Amino acid sequence: MDDIRKTVKKIVSEEIMTTYKEGLKMKADIYRLSEKLYRTNIKLWKEVQTDGKIPLSEKTIRNILITIENFDSGRKEYKTTID
Numbered sequence: 795m796d797d798i799r800k801t802v803k804k805i806v807s808e809e810i811m812t813t814y815k816e817g818l819k820m821k822a823d824i825y826r827l828s829e830k831l832y833r834t835n836i837k838l839w840k841e842v843q844t845d846g847k848i849p850l851s852e853k854t855i856r857n858i859l860i861t862i863e864n865f866d867s868g869r870k871e872y873k874t875t876i877d
Contacts (some may be wrong), residue, residue: 803860810858818850827854 817824828848832839843846 800860802862806860807858811855815852815857818852823847823850 813824824828827850828839828843828846831842831848839848
């Protein structure tokens with residue numbers, strides 16, 4: 795089960811970074827990081843913002859924390875349901 799969790803975390807992390815990098819190419823704040831900073835630390839946002847947005851780069855996201863709380867398929871039995 796731990797191997798599956800590690801694999802899922804790795805894949806999700808890679809997908810998040812891939813999406814983020816594609817957003818950077820389009821000059822889009824795909825995860826609304828500027829808004830999140832504005833809502834959590836307006837003083838810092840005011841210091842770093844330019845035209846209402848924070849400058850983003852590939853190094854802006856340093857850590858991605860992924861927590862898998864429930865890892866269950868929901869199925870009780872594994873038998874054919876269609877004849």
